[in-house]
Amino acid sequence: MRSILISDPSLRDGNHAVQHSLTVKQVAAYCDAVDAAGVPIVEVGHGNGIGASSLQLGESSATDGDLLKTAREHLPHSKLGVHMIPGFATIEKDLKPAIEAGVDVVRVAAHCTEADITERHIGYAREKGRTVYGVLMMSHMASKEMLAEEAQKMESYGAEGFIFMDSSGHYLPEDVTERVKTLRSALSVPVGFHAHNNLGMAIANSVAAADAGAEMLDGTARGFGAGAGNAQLEVLIAVLERLGYKTGIDLYKVLDAADLAEKELMKVVPTISSVSVVSGLSGVFSGFLKPVVRAAQQFKVDPRDIFFELGRRKIVAGQEDIIIEVASDLSKKLTGAR
Amino acid sequence: MEIQVAAVPGKPSFDKLRVAILGSGNIGTDLLIKVLRSEYLQCGAFVGRNLSSPGMAKAMSLGVTVSSESISYIEKHPGCCELVFDATSASDHRQHAPILERMGKIAIDLTPAQVGRMCVPSVNMRDCLEASNVNMITxxxxxxxxxxxxxxxxxxxxxxxxxxxxxxxxxxxxxxxxxxxxxxxxxxxxxxxxxxxxxxxxxxxxxxxxxxxxxxxxxxxxxxxxxxxxxxxxxxxxxxxxxxxxxxxxxxxxxxxxxxxxxxxxxxxxxxxxxxxxxGNLDIINCAAIATAEEFARNLRRPVQSV
The missing domain is CATH 3.30.360.10 (Dihydrodipicolinate Reductase; domain 2)
Structure with a gap:
């Protein structure tokens, strides 16, 4: 029976769904629950990782320091993880304090074609003796060959595992299968997958990844994550159990943790809204959902038009400012046409 | 090693401020083209570490003196320039800065090394002329x-x-x-x-x-x-x-x-x-660096005479 290492980024990706408003109290409650369930890695922080609180992406209500300190105290067994994106976070301002706060797992992330910006950060976290994984986001925007090439760079910098993210929820299962296969033959470190559910494929895609040889999967409680949410953790655990994969997670307790998350963490349970379908189809970062809806209201344009235009312009995660430009352009065109 | 190529024919050089460019990457090579066009600046040396880089090939094709000895070339040939554009990296510039200071060269730093005075030409260029090391920020x-x-x-x-x-x-x-x-x-x-x-x-x-x-x-x-x-x-x-x-x-x-x-x-x-x-990212920092160097040139020299 093969083992799958589960990471739970509910307290990081879920922050996108609540405009980065998770409090230390919420973090403490959820950490208690998933630690008891035996979830191996619990990721905490701003939706875009440590150091990402900003006007561009949304300001966190609680500081990285407070969130991590709280999580550390409430995770006696589970490992504490962070996500970091060079270009937003730096070693000195963000990674060093996070490591001092007791983070065990550092996931250093970049847009799928830009792995070389992660070299110093991966190296630093390794030097400090942490477990380090390389992450490539928006991975549907690179061919499988290019993805493998970029992943190899991360391995050469010292990454002990590699995770590719379907940040737009754009993949179908066969897309995931072929990428995992290509990555497995290109890398000597384990491969992982992080799903989004814009096209209703998050669980199916995660299963496809496992079946193709992925050894790490991400899941969040009730799918609590950006846009249409992620692979739903408690469902993923149940499905993997049926398929005969071992996760080491207690089913009843993870179901309890999900119930607690629904009650304590989220304003609404993530759903595939109509706009999220378009976000997935157009291949735009799921985290754009809230700012796109906001800009659509302010500039009186259709949010679906904004998403398709962002997709056409191949905008990457982190370029939230372009939403305003696109919305303002669309509104000028509408006004001009009248 | 050094490769000497015949100087570009044209205007006499003595009215122009002699500059060296350290770093043969994108920034350095783009700077070179801007220096060659300037009425106030001339390139005394284009130095890097690798003579086979595309930037070096470009410089050689333009008839500029090139060297792969990096900062050592400037140390050995102090007469090659009065002002040095540093287009290497932040950690390299931290090593170059004291050497250039000791040699009495004006340094215009295009790396984010934070050594010299920060300069945005449209805001504070005049105040930077008294500094020996000017940082173009980012x-x-x-x-x-x-x-x-x-x-x-x-x-x-x-x-x-x-x-x-x-x-x-x-x-x-x-x-x-x-x-x-x-x-x-x-x-x-x-x-x-x-x-x-x-x-x-x-x-x-x-x-x-x-x-x-x-x-x-x-x-x-x-x-x-x-x-x-x-x-x-x-x-x-x-x-x-x-x-x-x-x-x-x-x-x-x-x-x-x-x-x-x-x-x-x-x-x-x-x-x-x-x-x-x-x-545009490359262009804006280079245009700012050139504008600053030209201001130094105007300040240090008599007005350029036409020939």
């Missing part, structure tokens, strides 16, 4: 700080400024990629210094889209009782001054208020000297 700094300064001139008090730049992946060479942390720290320091803002944050995105995107920078500000007409007035003047040395600099959105913050967005299309015009 490309995002050159694009955003004129706006940050306009905010300072027009708003009562600024709590926070955030600068988000997106550049084409192709325009970011290996040193830029290694220096992302320094880019952020130096840009943040520049924002505070040039706007008086209490807090600052810088963000850099690389976008690999084809065709390449133009450099774009968004300045987001949190201000009590924003004064938009005042900002528009200040921006007009600032724009004119920046466009005098960076022709492709334009405001494309705003200033407007969105979600409680002042948003201004600029786009920089480059002159297309070494890299195509999408590399």
């Amino acid at each position: 490309c995002g700094g050159q694009a955003s700080l004129p706006i940050a300064h306009a905010l300072q001139l027009s708003q009562a008090e600024i709590d926070y400024i955030e600068v988000v730049s997106s550049i084409a992946s192709r325009s970011a060479g290996p040193a830029t990629r290694r220096n992302l942390d320094e880019y952020i720290h130096t840009t943040e320091k520049g924002i505070k210094a040039f706007s008086g803002s209490h807090r600052a944050k810088a963000i850099l995105n690389l976008n690999p889209a084809q065709p390449c995107i133009n450099m774009q920078t968004t300045i987001l500000a949190k201000v009590e009782n924003p004064n938009i007409p005042g900002l528009q007035e200040a921006l007009k003047k600032v724009l004119e001054m920046v466009q005098a040395y960076v022709p492709g600099y334009q405001v494309i959105v705003g200033p407007l208020i969105e979600n409680g913050r002042i948003v201004t967005m600029v786009r920089v299309s480059g002159l297309g000297d070494y890299l195509p015009s999408y590399a």
Whole structure:
């Protein structure tokens, strides 16, 4: 029976769904629950990782320091993880304090074609003796060959595992299968997958990844994550159990943790809204959902038009400012046409 | 090793300030083309570490003295220049700075090393002429700080400024990629210094889209009782001054208020000297460096005589 290492980024990706408003109290409650369930890695922080609180992406209500300190105290067994994106976070301002706060797992992330910006950060976290994984986001925007090439760079910098993210929820299962296969033959470190559910494929895609040889999967409680949410953790655990994969997670307790998350963490349970379908189809970062809806209201344009235009312009995660430009352009065109 | 190529025929060189360019990457090579066009500057040496780099090949084809000995070449040939553009990396410049200081060379630093005086030509160029080491901050700094300064001139008090730049992946060479942390720290320091803002944050995105995107920078500000007409007035003047040395600099959105913050967005299309015009990031820092060097030249020399 093969083992799958589960990471739970509910307290990081879920922050996108609540405009980065998770409090230390919420973090403490959820950490208690998933630690008891035996979830191996619990990721905490701003939706875009440590150091990402900003006007561009949304300001966190609680500081990285407070969130991590709280999580550390409430995770006696589970490992504490962070996500970091060079270009937003730096070693000195963000990674060093996070490591001092007791983070065990550092996931250093970049847009799928830009792995070389992660070299110093991966190296630093390794030097400090942490477990380090390389992450490539928006991975549907690179061919499988290019993805493998970029992943190899991360391995050469010292990454002990590699995770590719379907940040737009754009993949179908066969897309995931072929990428995992290509990555497995290109890398000597384990491969992982992080799903989004814009096209209703998050669980199916995660299963496809496992079946193709992925050894790490991400899941969040009730799918609590950006846009249409992620692979739903408690469902993923149940499905993997049926398929005969071992996760080491207690089913009843993870179901309890999900119930607690629904009650304590989220304003609404993530759903595939109509706009999220378009976000997935157009291949735009799921985290754009809230700012796109906001800009659509302010500039009186259709949010679906904004998403398709962002997709056409191949905008990457982190370029939230372009939403305003696109919305303002669309509104000028509408006004001009009248 | 050194390769000596016959000097470019044309104007006599004694009226022009002799400069050396350290670093043969994208920034250095683009600078070279701008120096060769300048009425005030001439290139005494183009030095790097690798004679087979594309930048070196370009320099050789232009008939410029090149060397792969990097800073040692300048140490061995002190007469090759009075001013040195350093287009290497932040850690390299920290080593070069004391050497250039000792040799009495003016240094214009294009890395985010934070050694010299920070310079944005449209704001404080005259004040920089007394410094022996001038730092051009970062490309995002050159694009955003004129706006940050306009905010300072027009708003009562600024709590926070955030600068988000997106550049084409192709325009970011290996040193830029290694220096992302320094880019952020130096840009943040520049924002505070040039706007008086209490807090600052810088963000850099690389976008690999084809065709390449133009450099774009968004300045987001949190201000009590924003004064938009005042900002528009200040921006007009600032724009004119920046466009005098960076022709492709334009405001494309705003200033407007969105979600409680002042948003201004600029786009920089480059002159297309070494890299195509999408590399506005490269162009804006180089145009600023050239404008500063020319100001030094005018200051140090008698006016250029025509022949």
